[in-house]
Amino acid sequence: HGRPTAHLALREAVRDHPQPALAARSLAMLAGDLLMSMAGQLFVTSGLPAAYLGRARPLWAALARELIAGECLEILHTGSAAPDTAISLKVVRYKTAKYTVEQPLLIGALLGGAGERLRAGCSAYGLPLGEAFQLRDDLLGLFGDPALTGKDGSDDVRGHRPTALLAETWRLAGEEDRERLRTLLAAGAGTDKDTGTDTADTGTGTGTADADAVRDVMRRLKAPDRIEAMITARVEQALHALDELDLPGPAAAALNRLAHSAAVRRS
Known part of the structure; x- marks a missing residue:
């Protein structure tokens, strides 16, 4: 937060390249591939017994697949002419809820030998909490304090991202407001911060x-x-799902704290 993303930070390394922006973006994607590979290596070389790792390895693969599916859904629906809340929530579920909360809980549960009932409870707790986390992120993206979030408050408008916040706005809007939104989102998308043509950070551009x-x-x-x-x-x-699980006190307290911190936050 508050630091340049990889494809911007890497431009310095390729400043003499004929197309530095494209080269930096390519390097950033390769860096992401490398980090995914390193994360998998850390998982399988963690020192846990092979039998324990064998329980969780299929979930590790599912986590990666579902994250990529969510990112693909977001790309496919970015810039949609008619934002849809159901589609936005599907993006949230796969891009964030499963990857950030549900699957990590299930991996930990399987490593600890959890039975079917406890694993079902992890999903019943993790999916709605992960969705709440991303919905809060969407609100903070536009209405949060950039000094706390580390994000440019115009990013979602510039990117015309398929957030549930935008979809609900569209659903509630009449034709006059929808036309205004079309105009504003089209103007925002016309600024490209990556190429240095957007001046939103200085307050002099349209973003x-x-x-x-x-x-x-x-x-x-x-x-x-x-x-x-x-x-x-x-x-x-x-x-409610957590209450149904009858967990040991320390585990229940930790998951209660996680639920509140994920939904009530300023960054």
Whole structure:
């Protein structure tokens, strides 16, 4: 947070390349491939008995597949002419909820020898909590304090990302507001921060102004309130699933803290 992403940080390494932006982006993708490989290596060389690792290895593979599926869904629906909440929540489930909460819990449970009931409880807790985490992230992306989040508050508008926040705004909007959103999102997408042509950070370009205007529409239609309600409902669902598990005190307390910290945060 607050630091250049890999494809920007690596430009210094290829500043003499004929196409430094493209070269840096390619290097960043290769760095991601390398890190995935290294993570797998750390997993299989963790020192745990082979029988324990064998229980969890299929879930490790599923985690990677589902993360990539979620990222692909986001790319395919970015810039959609008619944002859809169901599609946005599907992106959330695969891109974040499974990868960030559900599958790590299931891997830990399997490594510890958990039975079927406990694993089902991990999913019933982890999926709604992971969705709540991403929904909070979407709100912070547009309405959070950049000094705390480390993110440019106009990124989601510039990228025209298929967030549930945007989809709910679209669902609540009448034709006049939808036309305004089309215009604002098209203008935001016309600025490309990666190539250095966007001046949103200095306040002189269209990115910041477009994001402010989109925020105004969202507030007027009370779309952020809808997302807050979705977050609350999912946290309550996760905590109810946790209550059903009859876990040891320290484990239940840790998962309770996780649920509240994931949903109630400023960064």
